[in-house]
Amino acid sequence: MSRSRTHNTPNRTVVASRLDAAAKSNETDDTDQTGQVGGTDQTDQTNQTDQTDEIAALVRAAGDEVVATITQAGRENPGSYLGHGKVDELAETVAATDANRVVVDDELTPSQHHTLESAMPADTAVLDRHRLVLEIFEAGAGSRRAKLQVELAQLRYDLPRLIESADEGLLNKQTEKGSPVYDVRDRIDRLERKLEERPEPAARFRERRREEGFDLVTCAGYTNAGKSTLLHRLADELSISDANSSSKSNDDSSDKDATAAVRDRLFETLETTTRRATIDGRPVLVTDTVGFVDDLPHDLVESFSATLSEAGAADVVVLVVDASDPESRFRARLEVALDVLDAQTVADDRIVPALNKVDCLSADESARRLTIAAAHLPDAAADPIPVSVLEGTNLSRLCETILERLPTETANLRVPNCDDAMALVSRAYDRTSVETVDYDDTVTIRCRGPPRILEQLRARADRITAEHR
Numbered sequence: 001m002s003r004s005r006t007h008n009t010p011n012r013t014v015v016a017s018r019l020d021a022a023a024k025s026n027e028t029d030d031t032d033q034t035g036q037v038g039g040t041d042q043t044d045q046t047n048q049t050d051q052t053d054e055i056a057a058l059v060r061a062a063g064d065e066v067v068a069t070i071t072q073a074g075r076e077n078p079g080s081y082l083g084h085g086k087v088d089e090l091a092e093t094v095a096a097t098d099a100n101r102v103v104v105d106d107e108l109t110p111s112q113h114h115t116l117e118s119a120m121p122a123d124t125a126v127l128d129r130h131r132l133v134l135e136i137f138e139a140g141a142g143s144r145r146a147k148l149q150v151e152l153a154q155l156r157y158d159l160p161r162l163i164e165s166a167d168e169g170l171l172n173k174q175t176e177k178g179s180p181v182y183d184v185r186d187r188i189d190r191l192e193r194k195l196e197e198r199p200e201p202a203a204r205f206r207e208r209r210r211e212e213g214f215d216l217v218t219c220a221g222y223t224n225a226g227k228s229t230l231l232h233r234l235a236d237e238l239s240i241s242d243a244n245s246s247s248k249s250n251d252d253s254s255d256k257d258a259t260a261a262v263r264d265r266l267f268e269t270l271e272t273t274t275r276r277a278t279i280d281g282r283p284v285l286v287t288d289t290v291g292f293v294d295d296l297p298h299d300l301v302e303s304f305s306a307t308l309s310e311a312g313a314a315d316v317v318v319l320v321v322d323a324s325d326p327e328s329r330f331r332a333r334l335e336v337a338l339d340v341l342d343a344q345t346v347a348d349d350r351i352v353p354a355l356n357k358v359d360c361l362s363a364d365e366s367a368r369r370l371t372i373a374a375a376h377l378p379d380a381a382a383d384p385i386p387v388s389v390l391e392g393t394n395l396s397r398l399c400e401t402i403l404e405r406l407p408t409e410t411a412n413l414r415v416p417n418c419d420d421a422m423a424l425v426s427r428a429y430d431r432t433s434v435e436t437v438d439y440d441d442t443v444t445i446r447c448r449g450p451p452r453i454l455e456q457l458r459a460r461a462d463r464i465t466a467e468h469r
């Protein structure tokens with residue numbers, strides 16, 4: 001467990017990275033046009049900067065201050081992770097900067113962790129990337145369910161470490177009731193059962209809304225790509241309180257502040273937030289999902305699969321990609337995001353790719369990102385749309401594309417010309433896009449809209465016809 005200075009003072013953190021750990025995670029980035037892996041010096045430089053930028057962003061997301069960064073090229077030292085000289089340099093840097101934490105940008109074995117921590121000045125906590133991510137998730141978990149998910153992820157992280165660090169005697173007794181390993185396993189079992197038994201309240205809320213004829217649109221993509229900002233832009237301001245109050249009254253655990261400001265911090269969205277919006281008069285629920293993260297610990301992906309699977313249940317998934325990322329990162333993240341959607345069985349024709357933050361790019365750079373995206377996207381996906389959510393660029397085109405991809409049918413409703421027919425016409429105007437209404441002895445309404453709504457209108461038309469026969 002990491003030690004903090006005080007509740008209000010940020011930890012002073014020294015970041016330690018090994019650069020071939022970056023090369024490992026960026027292998028796909030480095031493939032140049034000749035197919036060689038390794039790339040140019042400039043690419044290496046970019047990847048190194050990307051890596052140190054990302055771990056620094058994670059440290060800040062945990063509320064810490066980065067006071068120094070130590071990098072090492074070359075192979076991992078199995079005993080202490082960094083080479084002996086680097087461990088000494090790290091200890092000196094910690095002392096010189098009055099730091100109280102070291103974050104290692106990789107996963108440490110228990111013995112590496114122990115060796116490194118012992119080599120640091122007294123009271124310096126050493127944590128690896130996985131533990132840091134867990135800490136951030138823990139701080140951001142608002143609802144009871146999210147807290148249980150984080151606890152489960154922490155225990156899954158602790159278990160192999162506990163087993164590895166246990167001595168022979170304890171290992172032999174690890175299945176005995178009352179042993180730490182037994183207790184952790186028992187708690188993991190109980191948490192898994194609890195999470196399975198209790199369907200996510202937000203999912204129940206959305207299922208009911210779907211029954212009421214709302215279409216479900218999900219924003220998915222990497223953390224910090226701009227999903228929450230888009231959600232806010234799409235949300236119909238007048239309807240927000242309505243959607244949230246319904247959500248709260250049916251959701252015993254959602255204590256997340258639904259109007260939380262969008263901040264430039266990673267992991268802003270640890271649970272899904274759902275807002276109501278109207279696109280061309282059609283009511284939709286727009287849901288934000290947990291942002292993808294490079295090298296997200298596997299257990300965490302599993303623990304948060306419920307929120308990631310939002311995408312699988314949606315009628316349309318807006319895949320938000322940060323187009324202002326360097327090209328290699330943009331390409332790699334797009335590929336990962338598409339893989340994640342594929343794993344969530346999102347049909348290709350439901351994907352609407354939004355290349356966000358084009359306000360940060362020149363016209364040439366923007367065109368280049370579009371070409372890269374078009375080459376990677378499945379044929380059935382919508383054409384990628386360059387947008388700036390912040391400046392409102394191309395949002396109407398994005399909305400039109402979402403609308404085109406929502407399930408839509410046409411209906412011809414015919415009823416006797418009576419008062420009830422007028423009520424039906426007004427309902428059709430409310431919930432669908434009405435193309436024509438012909439008045440005669442009968443009233444004929446031709447309209448387009450969500451299949452579920454058309455089904456309801458047809459049933460109502462049948463009732464009116466039966467009553468006036």
Ligand SMILES: Nc1nc2c(ncn2[C@@H]2O[C@H](COP(=O)(O)OP(=O)(O)OP(=O)(O)O)[C@@H](O)[C@H]2O)c(=O)[nH]1
Binds near residue numbers: 228269388
């Ligand atoms: N320049 C620019 N910045 C943007 C744009 N859209 C969003 N941002 C900024 O990008 C940062 C991240 O935006 P969010 O909406 O929180 O990103 P997110 O994808 O929801 O992030 P997570 O919740 O961490 O998954 C914020 O500082 C936004 O102001 C844009 O079009 N242009």
